[in-house]
Amino acid sequence: MENSSGTFEESVRRSAAIWRDLPEHPQRYRVLTGDRPTGALHIGHYFGSLRNRVKLQNLGVELFVVIADYQVLTDHDSVDKVPEHVREIVLDYLSVGIDPDQRSTYVFPHSHVPALNQLLVPFLTLVGMGELDRNPTVKEEIDAAGLTNVNAAMYAYPVHQAADILFCKGNVVPVGRDQLPHLELSRKIARRFNNRFCKGGTDVFPEPAALLSEAPKILGLDGTQKMSKSRNNAVYLKATADETAALIKSAKTDAERRITFEPERRPEVANLLTLIGLCTGEEPAAIAERIGDSGGFALKQALTAALNDTLAPIRARRAELARDAIAVVRSVLGRGIAEANARAERTLGEMRAAMNMDYALGPS
Ligand code: TRP
Secondary structure, three states: OOOOOOOHHHHHHHHHHHHHHOOOOHHHOEEEEEEOOOOOOEHHHHHHHHHHHHHHHHOOOEEEEEEOHHHHHHHOOOOOOHHHHHHHHHHHHHHHOOOOOOOOEEEEEHHHOHHHHHOHHHHHOOOOHHHHHHOHHHHHHHHHOOOOOOOHHHHHHHHHHHHHHHOOOOOEEEEOHHHHHHHHHHHHHHHHHHHHHOOOOOOOOOOOEEEEOOOOOOEOOOOOOEOOHHHOOOOEOOOOHHHHHHHHHOOOOOOOOOOOOOOOOOHHHHHHHHHHHHHHOOOHHHHHHHHHHHHHHHHHHHHHHHHHHHHHHHHHHHHHHHOOHHHHHHHHHHHHHHHHHHHHHHHHHHHHHHOOOOOOOOOO
C-alpha cells in the first residue's frame, strides 16, 4: 500500500519510537544527514540539528554526513565559494563535536562518490514527473530563491537525496518538518525498488525513517523569519563574542516593557527567550518571569551571556582547528570519501544484481 505510511502523524509516531529505541540498540541504526555548502553554520543549525547529530554519534550510531555540493548547482549561479564553504562547514562540524577520528562518523561531499550518483539513474525511473512537480518544499525553494529558469536538477534533487540516503542504507534521517516530503519520496523509492527488482530475493534497501528534532523552532534575530545566511539575522558559530553581542543588541523586540513568553502575540521576544532556554536548559516562561519588568535590555543581556557561554568552547576549538584548516579538512574528507565509495560500490553491486545488469562481471 503506497500511502499507508505517508501521513504526518505516522512520521511523528515512527520518529518517537526510534528516539526511544536508539539508546538501547544504537547498532540497529545508520544515520545519514547533511548540508548544502552555501556558507558557515549558525546557531539555528546548531540547536536544530548539529547537537542532535553529536548526540546520535555519541550513542554509538554510525553517522554519515553528506556535504551536498552538487545541490548548490540547482539554485546558485556561482560555484566560486564552494571550496571555502566546504572548509567552513567541516570546521563547524568538528568544533561542535562531530568526531570522525574517534567515532564511526564519515563526512564526504557527494561529488566525490561516483557510485552514489549512479543510484540516481534507476531511481529516476521509479518516480513520476507529477510527483516531482507537486513537491511542496521544492516549490517553496524555487519561490524563495526567485528562480525564473528552473533547471531539471532542481526538480530532481529530492531523488538525488534518496541516493544520498540509500547508498549507505541509511535508515534514520534527522530532519526538520519541511524535509518530510523528501523523506517520504525516499521511502517510496526504496519500496518501489524492492518491489520491482527484489521479488523473491532479499530487499536491497531499508525504508529510511525521519527522526524529528525535539528542538523548538528558532527565528532569525529579526524575529519574524527563518534564521538564514541571506537575511543577516543569524549568529554564526564562528562569530566573535563581540559580534554576537552587537547582533543581539540590534535584535527586534516590541514596545512592551514587561517580558512575557507569548510566542503567538510576541514572537520576537519569545524567540529570544527560547534561545536562552536552548542554552541553559530552562523553560522560556521561567526565564521571562525572572526578567519581568527589567525589560528588553536585560533580556538581550541575558541572551548575550548565555549564548557566548555556550559557544565559547566551540569557538575556541574552532579557532585551534582553523590554524591548520586545509590539512584538517583534507584528512576528514579523505577518510569520509574512502568509506562512502566503498559502501556505494557495494550497494551498486547489489542493485546491478537485482536489476539483472551484472552480466559483464565475474565468472561466466
Ligand atoms: N537538502 C538538504 C539541505 O538543503 C541537504 C541534503 C542533501 C540532505 N542530501 C541529504 C539532508 C540527504 C538529508 C538527507 O539542507
